Amino acid sequence: MFPLTLNQVLVRRRGKVVIGPTDLVLDAGGPTMIIGPNGAGKTTLLRVMHGIERVTSGTVTWQYDDPAQHAFVFQSPIVLRRSAAENLAYPLRLLKAPKPEITEKVAYWLNRIGLGNRGNSPATRLSGGERQKLAIARALIRKPQVLFLDEPCANLDGHTTREIEALLQETSAAGTRLVMSTHDMGQARRLARDLVFMLHGKVHDVSNAEVAFTRPQTKELAAFLRGDIVT
Numbered sequence: 001m002f003p004l005t006l007n008q009v010l011v012r013r014r015g016k017v018v019i020g021p022t023d024l025v026l027d028a029g030g031p032t033m034i035i036g037p038n039g040a041g042k043t044t045l046l047r048v049m050h051g052i053e054r055v056t057s058g059t060v061t062w063q064y065d066d067p068a069q070h071a072f073v074f075q076s077p078i079v080l081r082r083s084a085a086e087n088l089a090y091p092l093r094l095l096k097a098p099k100p101e102i103t104e105k106v107a108y109w110l111n112r113i114g115l116g117n118r119g120n121s122p123a124t125r126l127s128g129g130e131r132q133k134l135a136i137a138r139a140l141i142r143k144p145q146v147l148f149l150d151e152p153c154a155n156l157d158g159h160t161t162r163e164i165e166a167l168l169q170e171t172s173a174a175g176t177r178l179v180m181s182t183h184d185m186g187q188a189r190r191l192a193r194d195l196v197f198m199l200h201g202k203v204h205d206v207s208n209a210e211v212a213f214t215r216p217q218t219k220e221l222a223a224f225l226r227g228d229i230v231t
């Protein structure tokens with residue numbers, strides 16, 4: 001599916017330029033972490049790439065696009081008002097997967113996210129961290145080639161964050177392309193192969209994560225990584 005190429009993408013909402021005009025090319029590697037100050041446009045950029053945010057002008061081009069091959073995990077986990085197991089089964093039912101396969105995969109993923117004995121619990125009763133893990137598992141259960149995540153660990157405790165990071169690292173190693181926003185520079189350091197630094201609605205810098213953290217190429221990125229307020 002890669003490269004994914006954004007060419008002069010501009011998103012205007014209520015008269016305000018939220019994104020762009022900006023360019024970005026993502027290759028097949030990853031994980032890519034999108035960083036930048038609040039309001040820089042990280043969420044909107046992810047939504048544009050996934051195809052759920054209309055662009056005002058410019059183009060978003062996949063090498064070949066198959067919307068069934070990309071999934072999106074939102075900052076506030078969205079769970080269906082059904083059991084945890086039913087949440088996981090849902091995407092497989094849409095794909096008309098055979099029943100035994102659904103049963104097997106649901107059991108595997110419930111265990112994988114530590115909900116092995118909570119399959120019948122209503123998803124809405126789970127904790128925030130459990131709901132987020134469920135949302136990620138529901139995205140992964142159909143083995144997408146690309147997974148977009150918008151601040152998946154915002155507001156989660158350290159233990160859950162560590163579990164989610166381990167799951168994401170495993171997912172990336174297994175070949176799913178991760179593109180994720182984070183405000184946590186420790187997390188970016190732990191997970192990123194490359195960093196996309198957003199500032200004022202534009203992609204300001206794209207660099208290898210190691211290079212960015214040791215020799216940032218712009219003074220704005222250096223300041224942001226130092227923890228300064230960048231305006």
Ligand SMILES: Nc1ncnc2c1ncn2[C@@H]1O[C@H](COP(=O)(O)OP(=O)(O)OP(=O)(O)O)[C@@H](O)[C@H]1O
Nearest residue numbers: 013014016018036037038039040041042043044045
């Ligand atoms: N539909 C909309 N209408 C008006 N303004 C919008 C809309 N969507 C986003 N914005 C504005 O565009 C800017 C970028 O928003 P976005 O959520 O993409 O940034 P972000 O970098 O993800 O921010 P945060 O880190 O705070 O989540 C913000 O100032 C936001 O208020």
